[in-house]
Amino acid sequence: MHKIIIVDDYTDLQDFFKSLLEMNGFEVKSAGSLSELNALLSSFIPDLILLDVMLGPDSGREICRELKKKHKQIHIILISANPKSLDEYKECGADDIIEKPFTITVVLDKIKSLLAKNSS
Numbered sequence: 001m002h003k004i005i006i007v008d009d010y011t012d013l014q015d016f017f018k019s020l021l022e023m024n025g026f027e028v029k030s031a032g033s034l035s036e037l038n039a040l041l042s043s044f045i046p047d048l049i050l051l052d053v054m055l056g057p058d059s060g061r062e063i064c065r066e067l068k069k070k071h072k073q074i075h076i077i078l079i080s081a082n083p084k085s086l087d088e089y090k091e092c093g094a095d096d097i098i099e100k101p102f103t104i105t106v107v108l109d110k111i112k113s114l115l116a117k118n119s120s
Helices: 011-023 034-041 060-070 104-119
Strands: 003-007 027-031 048-052 075-080 096-099
Touching (some): 003 011, 003 034, 011 027, 011 104, 027 034, 048 060, 060 075
Parallel strands (some): 003 027, 003 048
């Protein structure tokens, strides 16, 4: 079973992703801040992280950059309602992006595509 962490300061979106992904066979944890994410990573290493670009006072792009230094194997998908904030996402090490609003199909396809790379 693949493990996923959702990092978003909006709890309704955390709950939505958690339900969606658990229904599709993933083990899911969520964090609402950088400190919660760091605490979670001490005991739960995911295959993929869904990371909001605007995470309260923290920058999702900077968090992504730091995570990729320590955990190169973890896939990271940045999420934002502002398409400009997703420009040049590869510069911070993100593997993909999801623009809000999104469809469930797009979210699942992107996640499954990235996780399939680990299996091949």
